[in-house]
Amino acid sequence: MEQRRNNAAYIEAAKQGDTSAFMHLMRQYQPMVFTIVAKVARSRADAEDITQEVFIKAFNGIGSFREKSEFSTWLYRIAYNTTVSELRKKKFTFVSYDGSLDLSDDDDNLASASKEQLVQCLEQVLEGLPPDEAFLIYLFYRDEQSIEQISHITNQRIGNIKVKLHRIRQKLKVELSKLTL
Amino acid sequence: MNDEVNNQSDTLLRKLLSELPLDSPSMGFEHRLKLRLEQEAARKRRAKELLPLLGLVAGVAVLLGFAVYLTVRFYSAKAADIPTLPDFSYNISFPTFGSQAIMVGVAVLGLLLANLYLRQHLSRKEKPPYPPKGDIC
Numbered sequence: 444m445e446q447r448r449n450n451a452a453y454i455e456a457a458k459q460g461d462t463s464a465f466m467h468l469m470r471q472y473q474p475m476v477f478t479i480v481a482k483v484a485r486s487r488a489d490a491e492d493i494t495q496e497v498f499i500k501a502f503n504g505i506g507s508f509r510e511k512s513e514f515s516t517w518l519y520r521i522a523y524n525t526t527v528s529e530l531r532k533k534k535f536t537f538v539s540y541d542g543s544l545d546l547s548d549d550d551d552n553l554a555s556a557s558k559e560q561l562v563q564c565l566e567q568v569l570e571g572l573p574p575d576e577a578f579l580i581y582l583f584y585r586d587e588q589s590i591e592q593i594s595h596i597t598n599q600r601i602g603n604i605k606v607k608l609h610r611i612r613q614k615l616k617v618e619l620s621k622l623t624l
Numbered sequence: 625m626n627d628e629v630n631n632q633s634d635t636l637l638r639k640l641l642s643e644l645p646l647d648s649p650s651m652g653f654e655h656r657l658k659l660r661l662e663q664e665a666a667r668k669r670r671a672k673e674l675l676p677l678l679g680l681v682a683g684v685a686v687l688l689g690f691a692v693y694l695t696v697r698f699y700s701a702k703a704a705d706i707p708t709l710p711d712f713s714y715n716i717s718f719p720t721f722g723s724q725a726i727m728v729g730v731a732v733l734g735l736l737l738a739n740l741y742l743r744q745h746l747s748r749k750e751k752p753p754y755p756p757k758g759d760i761c
Binding site: 460462465466469470473474475477478481482487490491494495498499502503562565566580581584585587612615616 | 633634637638640641642643644646647648649650653654656657658660661662664665668669672
């Protein structure tokens with residue numbers, strides 16, 4: 444609550460063109476934004492370019508932020524749109540994962556693999572997804588955004604998000620089950 | 625049954641993805657971003673300062689244009705366009721403006737510009753106080 448009140452003051456100052464106030468907000472949200480963009484973009488240089496673009500767009504558009512939603516949700520919306528459109532411009536290609544990996548949703552198999560291995564495997568599988576789908580997964584599972592928030596971020600209907608998440612989950616299951624064969 | 629499986633996969637994915645460490649960009653990233661933000665802020669300031677001036681110039685241009693339009697239209701009106709008036713002795717002429725009237729007009733315009741300048745100067749000085757009193761984060 445206190446943080447939200449403080450943020451409101453920084454947001455108000457940033458709306459007046461105060462770069463230091465905006466930098467304060469940027470430092471607060473940059474790790475979240477950069478992590479998700481880096482995972483989706485896969486290239487560090489691209490991720491830095493996209494993250495910079497996200498914050499420049501946020502600074503230029505902060506006047507239109509009406510505080511009806513959380514600042515983070517508004518920022519994620521910019522991050523999602525920028526990442527997806529930048530990667531499309533770069534003709535981002537995604538390759539389905541075909542490595543060998545000992546992972547399934549079977550508890551015995553899970554127990555036999557180390558956490559690091561599992562995380563690494565999952566990352567590899569997620570790299571095979573298109574940017575918008577990977578973004579959805581990270582928003583839902585990593586940042587624990589609700590379906591409603593994701594719907595606002597991606598400007599898609601709640602039903603669409605549910606269907607997409609289900610489809611991606613199925614896709615992940617297929618990919619992961621291939622690895623256990 | 626399906627829900628249970630979905631819940632299991634949800635829990636598994638959430639557990640695995642929460643293990644991912646937060647990434648951070650290279651050292652120079654923040655400096656580069658700050659430079660670009662300052663450029664953008666300067667551009668926005670220039671546009672903000674220019675906008676009222678452009679508005680004033682456009683307003684004056686519209687007024688002048690309207691005056692020119694009326695004058696041209698009045699002088700180019702054909703005799704046939706002018707409605708027939710009863711046979712009286714009319715004396716229609718443009719009002720004449722003395723030098724004093726022009727001086728008053730110029731003075732009003734000058735005062736308006738001075739007012740605009742002072743308002744801009746004051747708005748630059750009056751910035752909202754931040755950070756607010758109390759803890760920061």
